[in-house]
């Protein structure tokens with residue numbers, strides 16, 4: 484079961500679900516999602532789990548390139564939009580399931596609990612967790628991967644001090660009231676400490692993409 488604070492985020496996104504795809508107030512967020520899709524296609528996994536999938540755009544874009552793409556989210560409203568888009572676009576190799584970073588259910592969602600997951604992605608969702616929870620979530624994602632598996636996190640992450648970029652908050656999708664971006668370097672350290680090889684890419688001083696590969 485997701486934690487209470489995760490469910491609260493889900494309820495907040497339920498209210499946005501119908502409008503989420505209609506406007507693009509945060510172009511850095513959509514650019515990051517597109518880049519994560521490119522990076523994952525380059526890695527060539529056979530299955531992908533996207534945590535905090537929202538309305539499923541990343542899942543649906545990856546579907547033609549993988550055997551199975553699963554979107555997981557704490558917002559039933561966002562998941563329902565994702566299911567409807569899959570049906571409208573006639574995409575069959577996708578699933579949308581309710582769940583969270585912290586409920587542990589994601590380990591078995593593609594049916595690979597023993598061999599481990601092939602690829603886990605998260606775009607603009609991890610930053611909703613409090614700092615220690617983000618670190619714990621990153622660790623459990625790393626541990627859920629099988630040998631050779633990969634992790635791709637595209638999100639708010641700090642390469643510079645946000646104070647110098649306040650006029651960019653809207654463009655990058657950073658709302659200090661709700662969002663808890665971590666230092667990029669800290670995220671790298673957590674994933675490296677789990678034994679993954681990490682590359683990090685700054686897309687904006689406040690947002691980037693971390694790719695980890697398990698040996």
Ligand SMILES: C[S@@+](CC[C@H](N)C(=O)[O-])C[C@H]1O[C@@H](n2cnc3c(N)ncnc32)[C@H](O)[C@@H]1O
Nearest residue numbers: 489496535536537556557558583584606608611
């Ligand atoms: C800003 S949206 C991003 C959606 C999508 N990944 C994208 O890139 O457009 C954040 C999503 O993360 C979900 N979310 C927030 N906290 C979560 C958690 N702890 N576990 C799973 N999903 C979460 C929200 O419900 C929402 O759908």
